[in-house]
Amino acid sequence: GQSLEQPSEVTAVEGAIVQINCTYQTSGFYGLSWYQQHDGGAPTFLSYNALDGLEETGRFSSFLSRSDSYGYLLLQELQMKDSASYFCAVPLYNQGGKLIFGQGTELSVKP
Amino acid sequence: EAGVTQFPSHSVIEKGQTVTLRCDPISGHDNLYWYRRVMGKEIKFLLHFVKESKQDESGMPNNRFLAERTGGTYSTLKVQPAELEDSGVYFCASSQDIGRNEQFFGPGTRLTVL
Numbered sequence: 132g133q134s135l136e137q138p139s140e141v142t143a144v145e146g147a148i149v150q151i152n153c154t155y156q157t158s159g160f161y162g163l164s165w166y167q168q169h170d171g172g173a174p175t176f177l178s179y180n181a182l183d184g185l186e187e188t189g190r191f192s193s194f195l196s197r198s199d200s201y202g203y204l205l206l207q208e209l210q211m212k213d214s215a216s217y218f219c220a221v222p223l224y225n226q227g228g229k230l231i232f233g234q235g236t237e238l239s240v241k242p
Numbered sequence: 243e244a245g246v247t248q249f250p251s252h253s254v255i256e257k258g259q260t261v262t263l264r265c266d267p268i269s270g271h272d273n274l275y276w277y278r279r280v281m282g283k284e285i286k287f288l289l290h291f292v293k294e295s296k297q298d299e300s301g302m303p304n305n306r307f308l309a310e311r312t313g314g315t316y317s318t319l320k321v322q323p324a325e326l327e328d329s330g331v332y333f334c335a336s337s338q339d340i341g342r343n344e345q346f347f348g349p350g351t352r353l354t355v356l
């Protein structure tokens with residue numbers, strides 16, 4: 132089967148750094164995506180890693196290790212507005228590009 | 243550029259009733275996907291259109307669900323008759339090409355079946 136595992140919730144304080152881990156088991160792996168969803172809103176794309184290593188985009192970075200079937204999203208200089216749900220997802224390009232999602236990690240940023 | 247829109251934002255119906263959800267993808271996006279999130283669980287794929295053709299409906303739960311995309315523009319997802327376990331948030335997403343890394347999601351329709 133296809134599965135992605137991530138923690139259900141994480142709490143951190145403003146200004147801190149938080150890492151959200153994701154381990155995956157899928158057939159036909161091309162890369163790992165991350166999406167952010169604020170309460171009641173649309174999931175929005177954050178990043179995609181096709182190759183091993185760390186990719187940085189502003190305060191957010193995403194990492195992939197294909198050999199370990201593992202990735203993470205790193206959020207730095209946390210702000211209150213970062214409180215949201217974060218989903219790791221695998222796009223299956225050999226199956227029309229559909230996304231397989233993890234259960235989501237609810238991040239709460241406290242003052 | 244307008245984003246993906248969905249209507250209605252919320253729907254509360256009784257078991258046995260029919261509900262139709264609508265999705266308007268970003269103009270020019272041939273690929274349209276439907277997903278569903280049942281409370282506390284992962285977002286699950288339902289089906290994929292390329293223009294007006296169903297490419298993959300392997301995620302559709304059963305034959306009470308019917309999706310259409312006439313003319314290759316907007317799509318509808320009908321649930322008839324609705325059951326309690328159909329409650330959840332239904333998301334629509336679109337993309338220009340399958341190989342694009344990003345799918346653009348709508349805000350979802352929250353369906354509650356009583």
